[in-house]
Amino acid sequence: MAYFVPLNGASITTGELIAFLQQTLPEYLIPSAFVKLDRFPLTPNGKIDHNALPLPGTKRPALSEPLMPPRSELEQKIAGVWRAVLHLDEVESTTTSSI
Numbered sequence: 001m002a003y004f005v006p007l008n009g010a011s012i013t014t015g016e017l018i019a020f021l022q023q024t025l026p027e028y029l030i031p032s033a034f035v036k037l038d039r040f041p042l043t044p045n046g047k048i049d050h051n052a053l054p055l056p057g058t059k060r061p062a063l064s065e066p067l068m069p070p071r072s073e074l075e076q077k078i079a080g081v082w083r084a085v086l087h088l089d090e091v092e093s094t095t096t097s098s099i
Contacts, residue, residue, distance in 0.1 A: 001031055001032065001034075001035065001056060002031035002033070002035070003034075003035045003040070004017070004034060004036060005036075005037050005039060005040060006036065014034045017034055018030060035053070035054060040053075041053060
């Protein structure tokens, strides 16, 4: 998970952040979730207050490609399990094979 504060109120999407990071980082180092903040919460001595950082929401970030909804009853059941485990509102169906 990564927290970020855009410079000077710039508008940036999660997809843009991922694309930027993919240019320099290996895939396993790219965060799975991004949380945009107006400012970082600080402790009285000026350090980042990790306990005050919000948890990521259940909405998926803006993606460059639309999600593919589950196509079969089995995929719907599997997607339901993943939604519960990952605490997401929606998950993507596989695009390479059909179950």
